[in-house]
Amino acid sequence: MNKSLQNVSIAGVGESPLGSVPGMNAMELQRAAALAALADAGLSLSDVDGLLTTPIRVANWAMPVGMVAQGLGIRPGYLATLDVAGASGTAMVHHAAMAVATGQATTVLCVAGQNQLSNVSRDAAVAQIAGAGWAHPEYEAPYGPLVPTLYALVAQRHMHEYGTTPEQMAEVAVAIRGHAALNPLAHKKAPISVADVLNSKMITTPLHLLDCAIVSDGAAAFVISSRPGLKKRAVKILGQGYGFTHTYIGEHDNIATTGAVQSGRAAFAMAGVKPADIDVAELYDCFTITVIVELEDLGFCPKGEGGRFVEGGRIRLGGELPVTTHGGLLSAVHPGLAGGMFHVVEAVRQLRGEAGARQVPEAELVLAHGNGGIIGIHCTLILGKG
Amino acid sequence: MLAPRPQDRFTLPRCEDCGKFHFYPRPVCPHCASARIGWAEASGRGEVYSHSTVHRAPSPAFKDDVPYVIAIVKTDEGPHLLSRVVGVSPQAVHVGMRLRVRLDKRAEGVVLPEFEPESVK
Numbered sequence: 001m002n003k004s005l006q007n008v009s010i011a012g013v014g015e016s017p018l019g020s021v022p023g024m025n026a027m028e029l030q031r032a033a034a035l036a037a038l039a040d041a042g043l044s045l046s047d048v049d050g051l052l053t054t055p056i057r058v059a060n061w062a063m064p065v066g067m068v069a070q071g072l073g074i075r076p077g078y079l080a081t082l083d084v085a086g087a088s089g090t091a092m093v094h095h096a097a098m099a100v101a102t103g104q105a106t107t108v109l110c111v112a113g114q115n116q117l118s119n120v121s122r123d124a125a126v127a128q129i130a131g132a133g134w135a136h137p138e139y140e141a142p143y144g145p146l147v148p149t150l151y152a153l154v155a156q157r158h159m160h161e162y163g164t165t166p167e168q169m170a171e172v173a174v175a176i177r178g179h180a181a182l183n184p185l186a187h188k189k190a191p192i193s194v195a196d197v198l199n200s201k202m203i204t205t206p207l208h209l210l211d212c213a214i215v216s217d218g219a220a221a222f223v224i225s226s227r228p229g230l231k232k233r234a235v236k237i238l239g240q241g242y243g244f245t246h247t248y249i250g251e252h253d254n255i256a257t258t259g260a261v262q263s264g265r266a267a268f269a270m271a272g273v274k275p276a277d278i279d280v281a282e283l284y285d286c287f288t289i290t291v292i293v294e295l296e297d298l299g300f301c302p303k304g305e306g307g308r309f310v311e312g313g314r315i316r317l318g319g320e321l322p323v324t325t326h327g328g329l330l331s332a333v334h335p336g337l338a339g340g341m342f343h344v345v346e347a348v349r350q351l352r353g354e355a356g357a358r359q360v361p362e363a364e365l366v367l368a369h370g371n372g373g374i375i376g377i378h379c380t381l382i383l384g385k386g
Numbered sequence: 387m388l389a390p391r392p393q394d395r396f397t398l399p400r401c402e403d404c405g406k407f408h409f410y411p412r413p414v415c416p417h418c419a420s421a422r423i424g425w426a427e428a429s430g431r432g433e434v435y436s437h438s439t440v441h442r443a444p445s446p447a448f449k450d451d452v453p454y455v456i457a458i459v460k461t462d463e464g465p466h467l468l469s470r471v472v473g474v475s476p477q478a479v480h481v482g483m484r485l486r487v488r489l490d491k492r493a494e495g496v497v498l499p500e501f502e503p504e505s506v507k
Contacts, residue, residue, distance in 0.1 A: 127445040139410050140468040142387075142493040144440060144448040145456045152438035153458055160436070160481040205439040205454075249460055250468040251410060257434060 001238045002270055004101040009234030009386055010093065011225040012041025013345040016113060018218035019187035020332040026056050027071040027336075031199070034072060034111045037221035041105060042231025046055045048223075050078035050105030052096055054088045054112040054337040057128060068111060078105040079323065085372025086284055087379040088112070089244075089340025093368075094240045094379060095135040096224035106226055112338035113219020125215050134374055136248045148202040148212050148287065150249045155289035156206060162271040164292060164307035166206050170197035172323075173210050173287035173330055175316045180327025181203035182317070182358040187216045188331045197288075213289040213329035213339070219357075220341035222348070235348045237274070238365075241266025241380050249374040250274035259378040260297035260369065267367075267380040268299070275299040279363040280350050281321055282343035284371040285328040291315075294369055295323075317358055324362040325350060325358045340370040347383050392425055393497045396487045397442035398465055400426035430487030432461040432501070439476040453480050459501055472498035 014036025016029040024032070030053070040043055053068045061067045065081040078099050084091045089112075096108035107182040116125065126146070134150060135141040158164045174194055180186035192210060200209040243259025243266075246252040268274060275298060283294045292306035298322060301309040309315070315323035326332045326346035329339045349355045368381045388411050391397060398407045401415035402422040414421050437457040443449045455471040457479065471479050472488065485501040492498060 001494070126442075135468070136410055142498055143456055143468060143470050144444055144451060144454065145438075145468065146440060146442065147442045149438045149440055149456050153436040156438055157436035157458075157481070202441050204441060207438075248410065248468075251464060252464055255458070 001236065005097055006235050007226045008097045008100045009225060009230065009236060010222055010348050010383070011227070011230045011234060012037045012039070012043065012223040012232070013348045014040050014221050015185065015342065018185050019216055020117055021115065021342070022118040022219070024115060026058055027067070028163055029113045029115060029217065030068060030111050033113060033219035033221035034109055037111070037185060037193065037223050038109070040232065041223045043223060044186060045072060045074055047107050048074055048109045049076050050096065050099050050108030050336040051203040051314040052080055052082055052108060052110045053094050055081060055083050056114040057336055058083065058114045058116060074107070078108065083337065084377050084379065085337065086340050087284060087370035087372035087377050088337050089342070089344055090379040090381045092369050092372035093222070093224065093237060093344055093381055097237050097270070100224055100226045108224045109221065110224065110341070111219065111221040112341060113335050114338070115217040115337040117215050117217045118346040135195045136250065140248060140250060146204055148207050151287040151289060152204045152207045154255050154293065154375055155250060158293065159206065159290060161256050162304035162307065163172055167194055167197060168310055169206070169288040169292065169305035170194040171259040171310045172291045172315070173197045175307065175310070176285055176324050176328045177212065177331045178316055179325045179358055180331035182356070183327045186327040187214055207287060207289070213334040214285045214331065216333045216335050218333045218335045218338070220338055220345050222341070222344060233352055233363060235351050236384050236386045237381060238384045239267035239269070239271030239382035241270065243378040244376065246376045247373060252376070255375070256293065257303065258293055258297050258371070258375040260371065262295050263380040264298035266381050271382040273382065276320065278365050280325055280347070280360045280366045281323050281364065282325065282347045282368040283323050284326050284340055284343065284369050285330045287353065288330070288369065290323065290371055290375070291323060298367070298369065318359065322360050325360065327357065343368045343370070344381070351383060351385050389425065396428055396430040396489060396499055397425040398428045398461065398463055400424050405461040407465050409467045416495045428459070428461060428463045432459045433484050434471065434479060434481050434483040434485060435460040435466055437471065437479050437483060448492055457501070459485055470500045471502065472500050
């Protein structure tokens, strides 16, 4: 661990109601998550002197962190809106920890989320995501790729280079749905089989509907603090790292490999541990192929072996490396930029032994990983018991 | 600032200092950081680097097109670019398939280069 992080802890975690929550708007969801995380830490809003959030898509918030501060009724001395796309969840921990380690704040509340599902129709949500700029507006978007198409290009290339199969990708969805079934808060809990995935609607070859993340309402929050005498066992940030390769997928010359190589290497070096030491991996799972590539690039298996690695129940609870134990973006909750925060929330619960039916016995080291854009930006965290 | 892309032939941005092509257009050359960049004629030949057949349109504007093939094309000059592969059954498209450009498709008045198999007469 970096010495400057010795007194920094993840003190509390929480979430709003998740799934289809038509009765709550984005601010109400965020407030519910914030109060849950603060209660978990034994703190209150008056203890918060730092605030981080992400932009939302469902409403035109000119200054998101200002809207959230106002909505919570606080005037923090450190505040920022963070956007590294899907890596924002893990990156928030990093930024909050830096603020606390440098004395800029004592207690930083990180909170984000929105009513991505209930705000608009499903078709409108798909159009909104497709038009959000993930494809180059002039040189890619006019051809009509979905966001899933841009990941499908990764999947197709991975299949070509390494022989990865649709069945192996489907196993990722099946394993993670099995974890969601053990999470009372998860949006989608009904068990699925590999055949169910392969028989679900083809969206953009080779990705089926069940290879893709869901769309949900929800918000998550966590509290990063240097206060002594916390209510619960503190979770420590042992390692963190970033990796960036590109903004638009077309310009990345080697799309079967990601910036997770760089982010993982940095995080493991800082923590002084290796992939084999990790007990649980909360991997960003926007699509099934994402998990396979991350397993390789973070060093859990050799490059190209990710498809074979997920076979035989290896990433299921009880397997060698349980992956995304809360049910992830594929099954538990995906409300947009806040989606990767739930991986952090779950990592903390696993380390505290609070994960209930999905608890990994004696989880001492948990990796949480965020992937943003079209595999372009990555932030890896390695968390441990305080 | 880079001039508008020529509409009558297939071009790629090329650095006037190091001579290398790149894509997408950007303020400085990714190879040598020179800011002297112009559009240079390219062969319009390349191959499929990866591909996906879209079955669900991202918006109503594309509903009449499905299914269609989105591909990353590795041009013979080096740069990768996103495009469509046309003039062939989606099932026949494969990594490594040789392609040549077509310039007949337009979107909002701007030519939108697409690719077809070299084997198409």
